[in-house]
Amino acid sequence: MEVLFLGSSGATLTPRVGCSCRICARARERGGRDVRSGPSLYLTASSGGPSPDRPGILVDTPEEIHAALLRWRVERVDAVIYTHWHPDHTAGMRLFEHLNMDWLAEGGPRPHRTTPVYVPERVLQDFQAHHGLMEKLLYLEGRELLKIHVLQAGQEFSVAGLTLRAFPMANPELWTYEVREGARRAVLAVDDTQGYVPEEFLAEADLAVLETGWFERGPDGRRLLPEGWPSLELEASFEESLRIASRLRARRTVFTHIEEINQRTPEEYDKLARSPELSALRGSFAYDGLRIRVGEEA
Numbered sequence: 318m319e320v321l322f323l324g325s326s327g328a329t330l331t332p333r334v335g336c337s338c339r340i341c342a343r344a345r346e347r348g349g350r351d352v353r354s355g356p357s358l359y360l361t362a363s364s365g366g367p368s369p370d371r372p373g374i375l376v377d378t379p380e381e382i383h384a385a386l387l388r389w390r391v392e393r394v395d396a397v398i399y400t401h402w403h404p405d406h407t408a409g410m411r412l413f414e415h416l417n418m419d420w421l422a423e424g425g426p427r428p429h430r431t432t433p434v435y436v437p438e439r440v441l442q443d444f445q446a447h448h449g450l451m452e453k454l455l456y457l458e459g460r461e462l463l464k465i466h467v468l469q470a471g472q473e474f475s476v477a478g479l480t481l482r483a484f485p486m487a488n489p490e491l492w493t494y495e496v497r498e499g500a501r502r503a504v505l506a507v508d509d510t511q512g513y514v515p516e517e518f519l520a521e522a523d524l525a526v527l528e529t530g531w532f533e534r535g536p537d538g539r540r541l542l543p544e545g546w547p548s549l550e551l552e553a554s555f556e557e558s559l560r561i562a563s564r565l566r567a568r569r570t571v572f573t574h575i576e577e578i579n580q581r582t583p584e585e586y587d588k589l590a591r592s593p594e595l596s597a598l599r600g601s602f603a604y605d606g607l608r609i610r611v612g613e614e615a
């Protein structure tokens with residue numbers, strides 16, 4: 318299977334409008350790996366035939382998703398899976414209109430396709446409680462642009478040639494996905510992994526995709542986060558992400574959800590990836606457009 322990183326940022330995009338910091342200024346000037354769009358992955362089965370005709374699954378719909386699909390030449394979305402309700406992962410829900418609506422149909426606009434959308438039960442509850450997300454989903458479902466499938470913990474389902482299961486993390490709002498194609502296996506734990514202790518059956522996958530987590534200090538040792546910053550208590554640090562990676566023992570680990578506030582360039586992440594600790598994990602950092610063939614050597 319292949320994992321395509323459509324967007325490698327977290328809640329803070331790179332560059333940020335109005336920001337003249339070193340990272341944003343560089344991103345504006347250089348483009349390429351320096352620019353990070355909202356967090357999303359695209360999964361395809363190797364058995365699915367040549368792209369762009371190969372069926373695929375979209376993980377989350379950040380608000381930049383339509384532009385990201387165009388940029389990375391994804392021409393079809395056969396299913397969408399949601400990891401949690403946070404706005405950086407859901408604000409692009411109107412995507413289903415772009416994908417599926419036939420605006421010029423005889424008798425008025427109607428869908429030419431209905432996309433299955435897989436939502437863990439707790440995530441669906443959170444959609445009801447936040448940002449009118451459930452109302453948006455039900456509106457789209459009412460127009461037959463999508464069909465909601467509720468997932469119980471560990472419930473297996475197959476779509477686009479891949480077999481998946483979802484499990485709640487330590488923060489029950491957040492769900493990990495295990496994705497399989499034959500003997501190949503990927504584990505996706507893309508955000509808010511604080512306190513997460515992955516189940517042993519998720520260990521030793523071919524690929525783990527993990528949240529990067531926060532850095533207290535920049536590469537120059539300068540303090541990045543104010544003392545008492547609330548997320549120090551609530552969200553995983555990079556050190557905690559490394560502990561999760563060590564426990565998962567995947568053959569390869571890619572860290573994503575990379576925040577602008579981390580204040581690191583792609584080359585600084587490359588250097589960090591060459592450290593003994595990350596080398597031992599075969600760890601690296603994502604960038605927009607990165608494609609990983611799961612189970613094949615880098």
Ligand SMILES: [Zn+2]
Pocket residue numbers: 327328356403405406508574
């Ligand atoms: Zn996020």
Ligand SMILES: [Zn+2]
Pocket residue numbers: 332333336337338339340341342577
């Ligand atoms: Zn900036």
